[in-house]
Amino acid sequence: MINYQEQAKKCLCCTKHVPLPTLLKEYNEITLCPTTFTNVMEYKRIWESLGSKPTGSIRKHFSEYVQKIVEASLTSKDV
Numbered sequence: 112m113i114n115y116q117e118q119a120k121k122c123l124c125c126t127k128h129v130p131l132p133t134l135l136k137e138y139n140e141i142t143l144c145p146t147t148f149t150n151v152m153e154y155k156r157i158w159e160s161l162g163s164k165p166t167g168s169i170r171k172h173f174s175e176y177v178q179k180i181v182e183a184s185l186t187s188k189d190v
């Protein structure tokens with residue numbers, strides 16, 4: 112049986128707000144809530160379309176948490 116609250120705490124952005132999400136996604140072996148997951152996918156898409164790290168004017172729309180996850184996944188795979 113899944114304990115939704117315990118699961119949701121794995122997404123660091125969710126530790127600070129209620130209600131916690133009941134549906135969770137996974138990216139690069141990191142558990143994320145749907146909101147953060149969507150932002151991660153969007154930030155990654157922008158990064159890949161630019162071919163390099165987005166500038167500050169783009170980055171400001173994404174949380175540091177999202178940026179860190181994408182940066183780690185892109186630099187570790189060395190694509």
Ligand SMILES: [Zn+2]
Nearest residue numbers: 122124125144
């Ligand atoms: Zn979250």
